[in-house]
Amino acid sequence: MEAVQSEVLPYEKNYLRHGTALTTSLAALDATWDEARSALLGTGPDAVRAREAAAMTAHARWMYASALARTESRGMARRLDFPDQDPAQRHRIITGGLDEVWTRPEPVAALLEAAS
Structure with a gap:
């Protein structure tokens, strides 16, 4: 969990983002995920801690893959290398996967249709 926290907690890494x-x-x-796949084992209370660490690692990877997929600043997501909004990126970024993380845009039209 410390390895994940060292990548996601520092303000300069998670708020003032840059592609590099x-x-x-x-x-x-x-x-961290590659190492955790074989090392995060446990029984009883240790199993819960292992699952928490795996979930934190997976979420952090989805978060950063999504941040890389959005090459603009929008809302609270600030990219120092892309400081402006891009009207062409008015969509959500959907992400998933465990061993191989993927992202894809979900157009606003699909969101509006789903809401009606």
Whole structure:
């Protein structure tokens, strides 16, 4: 969990984002995931702690992959390398995967249709 926290808690890594730093953090988190796949085992209370660590690692990887996929600043998501909004990116970023993280845009039209 310390490895994940060292990538997601520092203000300069998670709020003032830059593609280079995001890529570096995602690589560190990918390495953490690779190590965790075989090392996070346990029984009883240790199993809960292992699952928490796995969930934190997976979430952090999804978060940074999504941040890299959005090459603009929007809302509270600030990219130092892309300081402006891009009207062409008015969509959500959907993410998933465990061993291989993926992202894809979900157009606003699909969101509006689903809401009606």
